[in-house]
Amino acid sequence: MRGKSQMQSIKLSVLDLVPQYNDVPPETALQEAIRLAIHSEAWGYDRYWAAEHHDLEGLACASPEILLSHIGARTQRIRLGTGALLLPHYSPMKVAESFHLLSCLNPGRIDLGIGRAPGGPAHASMALSGNFLQHVADMPTSMDALIKFFEDGYQYEGHPVKARPIPKEPPQVWMLGTNEKGGKYAAEFGTGYVFGHFMSEQDGARVLRAYREEFRPGKLRHFPETLVAVSVICAESEEKARSLTPPASSPIVNSLVGHPDKIQCELRKLQRTLGNSEFLVHCPIPDYEARLESYRLLAGQRC
Template sequence: MKHVPLSILDLAPVSSNADTSEALRNTTELARRAEAWGYQRFWVAEHHNMPAIASSSPAVLLAHLAAMTRTIRVGSGGVMLPNHAPLVVAEQFGTLESLHPGRIDLGIGRAPGTDQRTALALRRTMQGLSAEDFPAELTELIAMLAGDPTRPQAVPTAAGLPQVWLLGSSDFSARLAGLLGLPFSFAHHFSAASTEPALAVYRQSFRPSQWLDEPYAMVAVSATCADTDEYAEYLAKPGWLAFLRLRAGAPIRLPTPEEAAAYQFSPAERAFVEQRRIGQALGSPATVAGQLSELLGRTGADELMLTNQVYELADRLRSYQLIAELSERPAVGPAGSLCLTL
């Protein structure tokens, strides 16, 4: 069985009976617990104009999370580059790396993480919203982080660089990550059917770089674990319903498990949910262990990043703790965090 580190991707979910302040406090508590359990890294995702997600400002949230933890790597999963000028991102993450050297990850994505109207409000112009502009802006950002004297200087300039990752859910970013020699994180929880083809493209196109001698692929997977298979599915349903509402253009805060259980899914909605379930790790510890092992066997991932949208903090913590308890911790990871081994 392949041994890999486990990490967490969090969206600071906002429950229907709570507010964003509570959501951010819950994310902070989860980061603390993740460090204690031995997870490798803790990332937050950039999304906008979504009432169920409070992680709209990754750099701000990461400064807080890094200050509230000591050893776990913290990072963006990701910063959506079309929404920002490269210099601003270089300054933000140069500041974070200066404050918390050796602990900062900069995961970069090329989607806006929102609807087109909100994306325009963020960037104030249509320029930079095209996928064709992304490679040039990414190259500019990396050059600024590295202190290229031909570019405007990003100040503060850290002694070291944040670890730069490229994120994706298709082969576009997979190929670009390979050509640039960057570590690559694939959004299996968004696009399960595309995972293996994209990872093959990444590995085939990989060129050694200052970042990596060999390809390093992380797979982000939705994982909800509970004492029984039935209770895990009960906990997962609010996330499915919230995503359905988002896709329908009527986003809501995360509903209660009771509300989600009572919801009458139409045949089309049920088919959509069943499609979303493909590739998820969902169930008791034994069930989840088998599902994650199967995913590793198929993808050859070097690291797994777990994410979920569970309503109650206690259930969310319990899910990640149960998965941590499946694992051994025999080695020290490259960033000093303990590696969890399935």
């Protein structure tokens, strides 16, 4: 459980890119991801999400659903999901089958976060799925098919097709994005929306307001729900936190950096502005132990 801190009223979750820090082998990076998920559950985080990337040096997770299956066997409560699974690369039926299976193995604990990015260099994308730009253009059709599989209403040439095994509780579906276009997809298909605040220069309040106003209820979700992905570097002192900041070449637009009390205050301000129900926290500290400590402090834990 979380410590007795002001953070108790702010829901927190973990976003892990599964990095290979200091040239460690992928085996080590994956064990660190598992360790982070196990600690996150113990510290009261609501979700652990792993990202998908392809042929990017220093990142060790091309198939987050496989990693989540392993983590599910090592944990009991924490929700497990993708941040994000890159749908343009895949068949909607295959995705639905995989996440139905995960949902059967981990009842009531699976999230499917969907993204539209290639997740790697151009040639890797072409090797993986061919014409990626065409697949992105086909995204509305793919999303429609995926949602219908989860609603058990998909048909091919008039014949019902099911993505078996069918769990008692389907995965929660979320769309990830950094602008209004991603929010429009989420609203149109009745999914939750995750706004990538730490990777966006857009007005988050406007983006999320548009999603809420345009949301169409469906069988999977009756009301709009928003998560906000933030980058946090938390340490026991402001000076220590500043020393852990990654190089300026990092793709992160902004990070919340500082002592836990300062981070708490900043998150509350951001929540009042954006109206989100939960924060999905990415910690870009290039050191496994310091990263783990940052999550511990953020959760309000005591040694």
